[in-house]
Amino acid sequence: MEQGNKQEMKLGWALLPLLVMIGVMLVAIVLLEQGPHIPLIIGTAVASMVAYKHGFKWKEIEEMMYKGIRLALPAVVIIILVGLTIGAWIGGGIVATMIYYGLTIISPAYFLVTICLICAVVALSIGSSWSTMGTIGVAGMGIGLSMGIPAAMVAGAVISGAYFGDKMSPLSDTTNLAAGLTHTNLFEHIRHMLYTTVPGLFIALGVYFWLGRRFSESGTDSSDITQTLAILQDSFFISPWLLLIPLAVIVLVAKKVPAIPALVVGIALGFLAQYVIQGGTLADSVGALQSGYVINTGNELVDNLFSRGGLDAMMYTVSMTIVAMTFGGILEYSGMLQSIMNQIVKLAKTAGSMIASTILAGFATNATCSEQYISIVVPARMFAGAYEKMGLQSKNLSRALEDGGTLTSVFIPWNTCGVFILGTLGVGAFEYAPYAVLNFIVPVISVIYAFTGFTIAKLHVLQTVPPDDQRQAQ
Template identity: 60%
Template sequence: MQQRDIPFGLAIIPLLVMIGSMAVTIIKFEGSPHIPLILGAVVSAFIAWRLGHKWEEIESGIYHGIRLALPAIVIIIMVGVIIGAWIGGGVVATMVYYGLKLITPSFFLVSITLITAIVSLAIGSSWSTMGTIGVAGMGIGISMGIPAPMVAGAIISGSYFGDKMSPLSDTTNLASGISGSNLFEHIRHMLYSTIPGLLIALIAYWFLGRQFASTSMNSQEIISIMSELQNQFVISPWLLFIPLVVILLVARRVPALPALIVGIILGFFAHIFVQGGSVNEAVNTLYKGFTIKSENKLINELFNRGGIEAMMYTVSLTIVAMMFGGVLEKTGMLKSIVDKILLIAKTGKQLVVTTVLSSFFTNIVAAEQYISLVVPGRMYAKVYREKKLHPKNLSRALEDGGTLTSPFVPWNTCGVFILSTLGVHSFAYAPYAIINYVVPIISIIFAITGFTIVKLTDTEAKKMERFEQEEQVENV
């Protein structure tokens, strides 16, 4: 059977099947998204096979998709371990305890946004920030009577702001690299859309926080929580050095994985030597998570978590999602869909808008933020040069539409990670993750108006054309 390109009408079928079955599974049956994603992968594989793609090619696409997710899977597992280690070691309890003493409810949402933004900017990882500072922030906010979705939204906003703007971030480096723009030029260009987004978010969080101004920090409920924390854990300011060490390590460009391992080791020793747990308890906590039996239900909800076992749902969903995305990309279905979208972009302004929307669309289809940068980035790079648009326009559009929107997709690796880490579903926190949807809107407005859209000079265009020709010769 002769292999041929997959037309748009057939390429869109697996996506429609997946989205339709996903809606029924989640909304009607309140099930998990695993089976709809597998169904989408099966349908896409069948269509590709009928059109001449060999099974070996389809299978390699599945494995390629999974391989792309392996770094994320390792981080997911290690974050589960560090959550268990830090809860068992009393680190999270200490952060919650002092957070309740120092932060007022009315300014909590603003405070946690700024704190997570600074930490994520320093270490370049939204996931590491949410898995450490974010977990403690959830405990503090919920203890103050602030709804969990609202707290999660503020944590996500701050974490993704720092991740997006940090020169240490993998997505920031990936977006600049694939578009052909300079890293720091890319970061400076993102300031135009991201800083207004942060200011809008902070103002919104300030207004949202005002309704909690009447919550007294001396209320019986909060006093009860702090008292129970002291009964269950050894609370010591020295334990705050553990997260500080991890932040400093990554800030000094130590990769995220070794830095997390150091945090796990320190938390493990704190569990034994500070909290008085046995080696057996500390080891089991790393795998099964921490277990606490308290008369306070909130304490039980906050601290019965962590460990590798708790992350297996996330790991399995990540693998299944990447199976679906891998088949779509390898067989050209994703390209066929994006090419159809590209027909709409007749002008440079329309092209930037299309890039933002395509990156979000790829997040939905391929379920991985890296693919949402790579696929549109590869496909649109040449078109940007043809329309004399500077590559930093492309890199900013990729990040605004790809990096920031990934948490809104429940089956995306980011949405799944956040659910496992912060315990809040993407549909619940979506209205409060303000930076994540305001910045893409600002980016689209800038594209339509032409504001901050930079054109290539003739010299720059010729230089980029020569570089592309040399690169093609080297590849041959």
């Protein structure tokens, strides 16, 4: 399979692999109730054939796949470490302690608002939505489910809070990436995002407050919560001192320790907590890291909450990430994605349509390339010159990249973010999507601002009058 003479990638050919993949995906997920792996593999096969038809050699197509996978390797490492963290923290009684005190302190009526705000503060402090969801989010799911709140609602509140903090944190990699690629001052970029993201958070909190009214104490079976608390006390050693372990991880990341070594510290502390404090055997402690913690109390809710985590549990997520990135790699490096992006750019004739097109491009890249980093990088390259020609400051582009790329990544089931959330919180994208309010309302706010001109910063060109002409005018 050797071929040369690369041809220009027409829009129809560029769209073909995507349309085939989405069509097969709908059949597999909706009708057959299967996972997205096989549809992505079929999409990859079609993309490979399209690339080959347009003059790419097979070795080049293979390299495109490998490039895509390389982009996802940092995410794969984090996914694995989060799986180990969940197993270690459940076995060490850390998650049980957070759930125990959460059930005794937080009112069910205000739980969705509370967990959203807690995740927002933690993510803002450490700059990572994934680390927040993999630690605080897991405990939040346990508390919410124990209160009788649907998993999709809890996951939506966790996601909204985590992505608010991640988006607004100067420690966030996506925030720094969007600012750096557009040559925008980091704090100017963050200040400009306040106009869309803070209203989005208030709307999300309002929705969670409204949803939480049905879970008031009078509408919640207190006997179920009492039973859960008793089982937790019988199954784990509960102590507020165990909360120092997640606090230590948060402090480390806030001190700009990279996420990987910070998570490793959390895993080690959780492992020691299970072995020393909870009285588990060495085999049990290692087993919790490998295959997850297992508990049998006879209570279905508690057993489901605490029988999870470990390296093995994350292999579905890892395999999904690798398969998705092989598909995305071919689309990106064969020019298919660029062909699609070029058509989107052509539609932008005004400032409003330019910003709306950027947000649409971010969402489209999340769907096609399955990675939120690419949804920032590719549109940034495509739109930078167009924004300058239209007289728009770069912070408009950096904000649109985050509003359309970072936030919408969670709505694509085969995107690395959607896959991570499924593996960590146990809820699929189609289930939590209606409740991830911040993530879908901020892009809407951003588009409204774009077409009304509100907060859209223009480039100011100062025109000086020559001295002679100035004197004549006087």
